[in-house]
Amino acid sequence: MFCYLFFYTGRQNFEWTIPGIGEEFQISKQLIGWDRVAMLWAYGLGQFINGNLADTDGARKMMVIGGVLSVIMNWATSLSNAYWMNVVFWVLNGFSPSLGWAPGSRLISNWRGGNERGKPLVFMCLQQGVLPF
Numbered sequence: 001m002f003c004y005l006f007f008y009t010g011r012q013n014f015e016w017t018i019p020g021i022g023e024e025f026q027i028s029k030q031l032i033g034w035d036r037v038a039m040l041w042a043y044g045l046g047q048f049i050n051g052n053l054a055d056t057d058g059a060r061k062m063m064v065i066g067g068v069l070s071v072i073m074n075w076a077t078s079l080s081n082a083y084w085m086n087v088v089f090w091v092l093n094g095f096s097p098s099l100g101w102a103p104g105s106r107l108i109s110n111w112r113g114g115n116e117r118g119k120p121l122v123f124m125c126l127q128q129g130v131l132p133f
Helices: 002-012 014-025 029-057 059-079 083-095 098-111 118-126
Strands: none
Touching (some): 002 014, 002 059, 014 029, 029 098, 059 098, 083 098
């Protein structure tokens, strides 16, 4: 749960950067909005792909890869010096946390016995303000 909290903050820090992106690249908020849309589409596509990969490649490995990619993409986004680079890094920054949700959910739910599997998953969803039911 703690690891996914960092995935979530790495993807949700976009709102804080909007004024700086607009000022640095001299672009409109509408164009910045397309950045956000592209990032969220990449996250959704990644959820679709990575849920199946977690079953075949292993959840722990996927969590580690996603965590490392998320750190790298956040760092690379901060160093981008052209708008197109910013878009590319935000898209990759949207994709990398998707390596954490399905594998993380699997790890957490399999951590406990059958009668207590739902409790840890509810706590994981509560940290995001979303309940799975």
